[in-house]
Amino acid sequence: xxxxxxxxxxxEKKWQDYWEKMGLFRMDPGSKKEKYYCLVMFPYPSxxxxxxxxxxxxxxxxxxxxxIMKGYNVLSxxxxxxxxxxxxxxxxxxxxxxxxxTLNNITAMKxxxxxWGAGYDWSREVTSCLPDYYKWTQWIFLKLFEKGLxxxxxxxxxxxxxxxxxxxxxxxxxxxxxxxxSKVIEKDLEQWFFRITDYAQxxxxxxxxxxxxxxxxxxxxxNWIGKSVGVNIDFPVDGEDIKITCYTTRVDTIxxxxxxxxxxxxxxxxRLIEQAPNRAxxxxxxxxxxxxxxxxxxxxxxxxxxVFTGCYVINPVNNEKIPLWIANYILMEYGTGAVMAVPAHxxxxxxxxxxxxxxxxxxxxNPHSPIIxxxxxxxxxxxxxxxxxxxxxxxxxxxxxxxxxxxxxxxSTGQKTVHFRLRDWLISRQRYWGAPIPxxxxxxxxxxxxxxxxxxxxxxxxxxxxxxxQSPLADSKKFVETKCPKCKGSAKRETDTMDTFVDSxxxxxxxxxxxxxGKAFDKDLVNKWLPVDQYIGGVEHAILHLLYSRFITKVLxxxxxxxxxxxxxxxxxxxxxxxxxxxxxxxxxxVVSPDDLIDRYGADTIRLYTLFIGPPEKDAExxxxxxxxxxxxxxxxxxxVLKVKELENVKKNLKPQDRDLERKIHQTIKKVTRDIEGDxxxxxxxxxxxxxxxxxxxxxxxxxxxxxxxxxxxxxxxLAPFVPHIAEELWETLGCQPSVFNQQWPCFDELxxxxxxxxxxxxxxxxxxxxxxxxxxxxxxxxxxxxxxDDKVKGYIKGTCIKNFIVVGKKLVNIVV
Ligand code: ANZ
Ligand code: ZN
Numbered sequence: 001x002x003x004x005x006x007x008x009x010x011x012e013k014k015w016q017d018y019w020e021k022m023g024l025f026r027m028d029p030g031s032k033k034e035k036y037y038c039l040v041m042f043p044y045p046s047x048x049x050x051x052x053x054x055x056x057x058x059x060x061x062x063x064x065x066x067x068i069m070k071g072y073n074v075l076s077x078x079x080x081x082x083x084x085x086x087x088x089x090x091x092x093x094x095x096x097x098x099x100x101x102t103l104n105n106i107t108a109m110k111x112x113x114x115x116w117g118a119g120y121d122w123s124r125e126v127t128s129c130l131p132d133y134y135k136w137t138q139w140i141f142l143k144l145f146e147k148g149l150x151x152x153x154x155x156x157x158x159x160x161x162x163x164x165x166x167x168x169x170x171x172x173x174x175x176x177x178x179x180x181x182s183k184v185i186e187k188d189l190e191q192w193f194f195r196i197t198d199y200a201q202x203x204x205x206x207x208x209x210x211x212x213x214x215x216x217x218x219x220x221x222x223n224w225i226g227k228s229v230g231v232n233i234d235f236p237v238d239g240e241d242i243k244i245t246c247y248t249t250r251v252d253t254i255x256x257x258x259x260x261x262x263x264x265x266x267x268x269x270x271r272l273i274e275q276a277p278n279r280a281x282x283x284x285x286x287x288x289x290x291x292x293x294x295x296x297x298x299x300x301x302x303x304x305x306x307v308f309t310g311c312y313v314i315n316p317v318n319n320e321k322i323p324l325w326i327a328n329y330i331l332m333e334y335g336t337g338a339v340m341a342v343p344a345h346x347x348x349x350x351x352x353x354x355x356x357x358x359x360x361x362x363x364x365x366n367p368h369s370p371i372i373x374x375x376x377x378x379x380x381x382x383x384x385x386x387x388x389x390x391x392x393x394x395x396x397x398x399x400x401x402x403x404x405x406x407x408x409x410x411x412s413t414g415q416k417t418v419h420f421r422l423r424d425w426l427i428s429r430q431r432y433w434g435a436p437i438p439x440x441x442x443x444x445x446x447x448x449x450x451x452x453x454x455x456x457x458x459x460x461x462x463x464x465x466x467x468x469x470q471s472p473l474a475d476s477k478k479f480v481e482t483k484c485p486k487c488k489g490s491a492k493r494e495t496d497t498m499d500t501f502v503d504s505x506x507x508x509x510x511x512x513x514x515x516x517x518g519k520a521f522d523k524d525l526v527n528k529w530l531p532v533d534q535y536i537g538g539v540e541h542a543i544l545h546l547l548y549s550r551f552i553t554k555v556l557x558x559x560x561x562x563x564x565x566x567x568x569x570x571x572x573x574x575x576x577x578x579x580x581x582x583x584x585x586x587x588x589x590x591v592v593s594p595d596d597l598i599d600r601y602g603a604d605t606i607r608l609y610t611l612f613i614g615p616p617e618k619d620a621e622x623x624x625x626x627x628x629x630x631x632x633x634x635x636x637x638x639x640x641v642l643k644v645k646e647l648e649n650v651k652k653n654l655k656p657q658d659r660d661l662e663r664k665i666h667q668t669i670k671k672v673t674r675d676i677e678g679d680x681x682x683x684x685x686x687x688x689x690x691x692x693x694x695x696x697x698x699x700x701x702x703x704x705x706x707x708x709x710x711x712x713x714x715x716x717x718x719l720a721p722f723v724p725h726i727a728e729e730l731w732e733t734l735g736c737q738p739s740v741f742n743q744q745w746p747c748f749d750e751l752x753x754x755x756x757x758x759x760x761x762x763x764x765x766x767x768x769x770x771x772x773x774x775x776x777x778x779x780x781x782x783x784x785x786x787x788x789x790d791d792k793v794k795g796y797i798k799g800t801c802i803k804n805f806i807v808v809g810k811k812l813v814n815i816v817v
Contacts, residue, residue: 005631005632005634005635005638006634006635006638006726008601008602008603008604008605008634008725008726009602011725011726011728011729012115012117012602012603012604012725015117015724015725015728015729016114016115016117016725018728018738018739019119019724019739019741020122022739024068024119024739024741025064025074025076025119025120025121025122026121026123027073027074027075027076027077027121027124028073029525031073033071033072033073034071034072034073035072035073035074035075035528035529035533036067036072036073036074036075036533036534037075037529037530037531037532037533037534038060038063038064038067038074038075038076038532038533038534038536039060039076039077039508039511039532039534039535039536039568040056040057040059040060040078040535040536040537041056041535041536041537041538041541041545042078042079042080042081042126042504042507043078043080043081043109044080044081044082044084044086045080045081045082045087045102045105045106045109046086046105046586047105047108047109047586048105048108048109048112048593048595049109049112049113049594050584050586050591050592050593050594051577051584051591051592051593051594051597051606051610051622052576052577052579052583052584052585052591052592052622054116054594054606054610055574055575055577055610055616056536056537056538056574057113057116057118058116058118058607058610058611059536059572059574059611059616059680059682060076060118060536061076061116061117061118061119061721061724062607062611062682062721062722063534063536063676063680063721064076064119065119065720065721065724065741066676066721066745068741069717069720069721069741069743069744069745070744070745071744071745075121075124075511075512075529076119076120076121077120077121077124077125077126077511077514078113078120078122078125079124079125079126079127079128079507079510079511079514080102080106080125080126080127080128080129081128081500081503081504081507082102082106082127082128082129082130083128083129083134083433083434083435083497083500083503084433084434084500085163085165085179085431085433087101087102087433088431088432088433088465089163091433091465092465097461098129098432098433099129099461102129106127112594112595115594115595115598115603116594116598116603116606116607117603117604117607117724117725119724123514124511124512124514125514126507126510126511126514128435128500128503128504128507129433131456131458131459132515132517133503133507133510134435134456134459134503135455135456136506136510136519136520136521137435137498137502137503137506138435138436138437138438138450138455138456138457139452139455139520140502140505140506140520140552140556141437141438141498141502142438142449142450142452142455143555143556143559143561144194144195144555145439145449146449147555147558147559148195149194149195149198149555150192150193150194150195150427151192151193151195152190152191152192152193152447153190153191153193154188154189154190154191155188155189155190155191155193155426156186156187156188156265156290156294156332157186157187157188157189157191157426158171158172158184158185158186158293158294158295159184159185159186159187159189160177160179160180160182160184161182161183161185162177162180162182163177163179163180163182164430165429165430165431166187166189166191166426166428166429166430167184172184172293172294172295173295174295174296175292175293175295175296184293185291185293186290186291186292186293186294189428189430191426191428191496192426192427192428192437192439192494192496193424193425193426193427193428194424194425194427194502194551195424195425196422196424196425196547196548196551197420197422197423197424199551199554199555200225200227200420200422201227201420202554203221203225203422203547203550203551203554204222204225204227206550206554206565206566207221207222209566210566210568210569210571212569212570212571213568213570213571214539214571214572214573214617216539216542216573217539217542217546217571217573220542220543221542221543221546221547223421224421224422224543224547225420225421225422225547226420226421226422227418227419227420227421228249228418228419228420228421229249229416229417229418230247230248230249230250230251230335230416230417230418230419231247231248231251231405231408231414231415231416231417232245232246232247232336232414232415232417233245233246233247233248233251233254233316233340233408233413233414234316234413234414235260235313235314235315235316235338235340236313236314236316237272237311237312237313237314237324238311238312238313238314238321240272240311242268242271242272244260244262244268244313244324244338245336245338246260246335246336246338246339246340247334247335247336247338247339247417247419248339248340250342250345250346250401251401251404251405251408251414252363252364252386252392252397252398252400252401252404253342253344253345253346253363253364253397254315254317254340254342254389254404255315255317255318255361255363255388255389255390255392256342256343256344256345256361256362256363256364256388256389257315257320257322257340257341257342258322258341258342258343258353258358258359258360258361259322259323259324259325259341259353259358259359260313260322260323260324260325260338260339260340260341261306261324261325261326261327261329261330261338261339261341261349261352262309262324262325262326262327262330262337262338262339263326263327263330263331263332263337263338264285264286264289264290264326264327264328264330264332265290265332265337266326266332266337266338269282269286269309269326272309272311272324273309273310273311275310276309276310277310278307278310281307282307282309282326285305285306285307285326286326289305289326289327289328292328294331294333297328297329297331298329298331300347300348302328302329304327304328304329304348304351304352304355305327305328305355306325306326306327306328306352306356307325307326308323308324308325308356309323309324309325309326311323311324312324315340316408316411316413316414317390317404317408317413318390323358325341325352325356327352329348329352333423334419334421335419341353341358342363343358343359343360343361343379344360344361344362344363344364344371344373344376344379344380345362345363345364345379345380345381346379346381347378347379347381349379350376350378350379360373360376361373361388362380362387362388363386363387363388363389364380364382364383364384364385364386364387364397365384365385365386365387366380366382366384367384367385383396383397383398384396384397385397386400392404425499425501425548425551426499427498427499427501427502428496428497428498428499429471429496429497429498429499430471430495430496431471431497432459432463432465432471432472432473432497433497434497434498434499434500434503435459435497435498435502435503436457436458436459436473436479436493436494436495436496436497436498437494437496437497437498438450438455438456438457438494439493439494440482440484440485440491440492440493440494441491441492441493441494442484442486442487442489442491443489443491444484444487444489445484445486445487445491448484448485448486448491449485450485451485454485457493459473459497460473460476460478460479463475463476471495471496471497473493473495473497474495479493479495480492480493480495481493501544501545501548502548504545504548504549505545505548505549505551505552506520506521506549506552506556508530508532508549508567508568509521509526509530509556509562512525512526512529513525521561521562523561523562523563526562527562527563527564530562530564530567531564531566531567531568531569532567532568532569532570533569533570534569534570534571534572535568535570535571535572536571536572536573536574537571537572537573537574538573538574538576539573539574539575542573546568546571549567549568550566550567553565553566553567572616572617572679572680573617574616574617575614575615575616575617575618575619575620576619576620577613577619577620577621577622578619578620578621578622579591579592579621579622584622592622592624594606597624597627601627601628601630601631602631602634602725602726603725604634604722604723604724604725604726605627605630605631605634606627606630607722607723608630608633608634608686608722608723609626609627609629609630611682611683611686611722612630612682612683612686612687613626613683614683615681615683616680616681616682616683617679617680633690633693634723634726636693636694636697637693637715637716637719637726637730638726638730639697640693640696640697640700640711640712640715641712641716641730641733641734642733643697643700643708644700644708644709644712644734645733645734647700647705647708647709648709648735650705652705652706653706654706655704655706657702657704658699658704658705658706658707659756660695660699660704661695661696661699661704661706661707661708661710661711662706662707662710662752663752663753663754663755663756664691664692664695664696664711665692665707665710665711665714665748665752666748666749666750666752666753667688667748667753668688668689668691668692668714668715668718669714669718669746669747669748669753670748670750670753671684671685671688672685672688672689672718673745673748675688676721682722685718685722686719686722689715689718689719692711692714692715692718693711693715695711696708696711696712696715699711709734712730712734713734713736714746716730716731716734716740717740717743717745717746718746720740720741720743724740724741727740728740728741731743755775755776755777756775756776757773757774757775757776758773758774758775758776758778758810759771759772759773760772760773760774760783760807760810760811760812760813761812761813762787762790762793762812762813762815763812763813763814763815764793764796764797764815764817765815765816765817769792769793769796770787770790770792770793772786772787772790772793772813773786774786776810780807783807783813784805784807787805787813787815793815796817797815797817800817801817802815802816802817803816803817804816
C-alpha cells in the first residue's frame with residue numbers, strides 16, 4: 001500500500017458522526033427558511049450497492065448539501081422499496097425468509113450510504129414491507145376501490161411460467177420475461193386493476209406543465225399514453241344480425257377496405273363460426289395465436305397469420321361484401337378488436353393480403369408517381385389524392401378524412417372517437433412478498449372491502465415457499481379463512497398481493513409524517529412540502545413509476561386529500577455507469593464495489609470521481625485507474641491548505657500580480673454556481689475548482705500569496721457539496737468553525753471576476769488604423785475575430801487579401817494585406 005496522500009481514513013467517520021449528531025440533514029419543521037424537497041428514488045434492497053447505484057445518491061447528496069449552504073430548509077429523506085420478487089425467489093431457493101433477507105440487506109446498504117457520506121434525515125426512513133407502511137398502501141387501495149377505481153376482471157395476462165406470476169406489459173421484453181428471460185405465455189385470470197385509463201387525458205394534458213422534466217421522459221410518457229383520434233365504424237355481418245364495430249385512424253381509406261380482421265379473442269367469434277365447416281381449424285388457429293404474447297403480436301416484424309371465418313361483412317359506404325378474417329396481429333385490447341383492412345395503405349394489411357391473396361385497392365394516389373398495384377412492394381402510407389372513392393375523388397386525403405368522418409356521422413354509420421394505448425394498471429400479483437390486497441369474499445355479500453379500522457391486513461410470516469402458480473398465501477388457512485365484515489359469516493380473503501409499483505407510487509408523501517399511526521400522510525405537511533422540488537433517479541423509471549405516481553397523486557387530489565396535482569416539479573435522470581461495455585449490474589458480473597475503493601482512497605475520492613466522470617445525465621464508463629486522478633487532486637487540495645497555513649504569519653503585500661488569483665477566485669465561484677444551478681453540471685464545476693487550486697499553487701510558488709488563503713477557503717467551500725469530509729476537515733484546518741455546511745455559499749463580485757481589458761492598436765501595412773479592446777486572457781483566434789469584425793479595419797481590408805496577421809506580445813496587432 002502506497003503512502004496516503006491525506007489521512008482520509010482518520011477523518012471520514014469522524015465527520016459522518018458529527019453530521020448525524022448536529023442533525024445536518026434533520027429537516028426542521030419549524031424553520032422559517034424556504035423549503036427544498038430533494039428526493040432520490042428509494043432503493044430496492046437487493047444486497048449491496050455498487051458504484052453505479054452510487055451515482056444517484058451522490059448526485060442527490062451533493063445537491064442537498066449545496067441547497068443547505070444556499071440557506072434552504074432542506075428535506076432529503078430515504079427509504080426502501082422493500083417488497084418484490086427477488087427476495088421471495090431467494091426464499092424459494094432455500095435462502096432466508098424474505099423479511100429477514102430484506103432487513104439484512106437494508107442494514108448493509110444503510111451502512112454503505114453512510115460511508116459514502118450521503119446524508120439523509122434518517123428519522124424519516126420508510127420501509128415499504130413493514131406493516132406501519134403497507135397498512136397505508138392498503139388504505140390507498142381502499143380509497144380507489146370506494147371510488148370505483150379498483151376493480152376485478154378476468155383478463156388475458158402475460159404469464160411467466162418460470163417466475164410463476166403475472167407480468168405487466170412493460171415487464172415483457174421481446175416476448176421474454178424481463179427478469180428471467182423465460183418465454184412469456186398468455187393466460188386468463190381474475191385480476192385486480194386500477195382504472196388509470198380514466199385519467200389518460202389528464203395525465204397527457206398535464207405533461208405540458210412539467211417544465212423542469214427532461215423532454216425525453218415527457219415524450220416517452222406521451223407515447224405510452226398513446227392518444228389517437230379516429231372513427232368507429234359499424235360493419236353489418238352479411239346474413240346475420242351482428243354488427244362489427246371497427247376502429248380506424250384512417251377513415252380516408254375506407255373505400256379501400258378489402259377485408260376485415262378480428263382479434264382471436266373477439267367475443268362474437270363463436271357465434272360467427274357456428275356453421276363453419278372448418279370450425280376446428282379456426283379454433284386451432286385461435287389457440288395458436290393466443291399463445292403468442294401481445295407484445296410479439298404487436299411487433300411489426302412478427303409474421304402475420306390468419307384464418308377466414310367463412311363470413312362476410314358489408315362496407316357501409318359502398319355496400320361492398322368483404323371477407324371476414326381472424327388474425328394474430330390484431331389485439332383485443334386496442335380499439336375495438338376489429339379492423340377494416342386496407343392493404344394498399346397499411347403495411348401489416350399489405351403483408352397479410354399478399355400472403356392470403358386478398359384484394360388490394362389503391363384509394364390514395366401518389367401525386368408524384370401513379371401507383372401500379374401489381375408492382376407494389378409495400379403499402380403506400382403517405383398522403384396523396386383520393387381515387388376510387390366516389391364523391392371524394394380528387395380531394396387531398398387529409399381533407400377527405402374530415403369530410404368522410406362528418407358524412408358518416410350524419411348517416412349514423414360512423415362515430416368519431418378517441419382511443420388511448422394506455423391500459424388499466426394490473427396490480428394483482430400471485431406472490432407472497434407484497435402488500436395483501438385488502439378484500440374479503442363472502443358468499444352472501446360478494447366482494448367486500450376490509451374496513452379501514454381492520455388495516456393492516458398482515459402478511460403472515462410463517463409460510464411455506466413453493467413455486468406455485470398462486471400466492472403461497474392461498475395455502476395458509478389461517479390467512480384465508482376469515483369473517484365477512486358485513487354479515488359476520490365465514491368468508492375468504494383475497495390472496496393476491498399488490499404490485500410493488502403501488503408501494504412506490506406514494507412513498508414521497510409518507511416522508512413528511514413517517515411515524516403517524518393515524519393516517520397515511522399529513523395533509524398540511526404534504527401541501528406545504530410538495531411538489532418535490534427535485535426528483536433524481538434512473539431513466540428506467542421514465543414511464544411506469546412516474547406515470548403511476550402522477551396517477552395516484554391526481555386521485556388523492558380529486559378525493560380532496562391533497563391540494564396539488566403533480567408530485568414532482570423537476571426531474572433529473574442520471575445516466576448509467578457502464579463497465580466493460582455494459583450497464584453495471586450483478587447479473588452481468590461487472591459490478592465495482594465501493595467498499596474496496598473507499599478503503600483505498602476514501603469516500604470523497606469516489607464521490608469526486610463519480611461526479612467528475614462526465615455530464616451526469618449521460619452514460620459513462622467507469623475506469624478504476626482514473627479514480628486515482630481524483631485522489632491525487634484531493635491530495636493537492638490538502639497540500640494547498642497546509643501551505644496556506646504555513647504562510648499564516650508571513651507578512652503579505654498586495655502586488656499587481658495578485659490580482660490574477662483574485663480574479664480566478666471570483667470567476668470560479670461564478671462558474672461553479674452557474675454549473676450547479678444549470679443542468680447539474682457537476683463535472684465542469686469540479687474542473688473549474690481544479691483550475692483554481694492549480695493557480696493557487698503556482699501563485700504561492702511565485703510568492704504571490706496575498707489571496708492564497710482566500711483561494712483555499714473558496715476552493716473548500718465550493719467543493720464541500722462534492723467532497724464533504726475533506727472539506728469539513730480543511731475548513732477546520734483553516735481556522736474556521738465547523739460545520740462548513742453552516743457557511744453561506746460564496747458570492748462572487750462581478751467586477752472582480754471581470755477580465756482586465758487590453759487596448760490593442762491595429763496596424764495595417766504599417767499604419768495605425770484602429771484600436772480594439774479584448775480581455776486579457778483572449779486567445780489569438782479570439783483577437784483575430786475581434787479585429788476582423790472591427791468596422792474601421794473592415795473598411796481598410798475590403799477587397800484585399802490578408803497575407804499576414806500577427807499579434808505582437810499582446811501589445812499590438814500587425815496586418816499585412
Ligand atoms: C384502417 C387503416 C388504414 C388503418 C390505413 C391504418 C392505415 P393508431 O394510429 O396507433 O391508433 N388498429 C385498430 N385497432 C387495432 C387492433 N386492435 N389491433 C391492431 N391494429 C389495430 O392505430 C390505429 C390503426 O391501427 C387503425 O387504423 C387500425 O388500422 C389499426 F391505411 O384502420 B387502421
Ligand atoms: Zn357477508
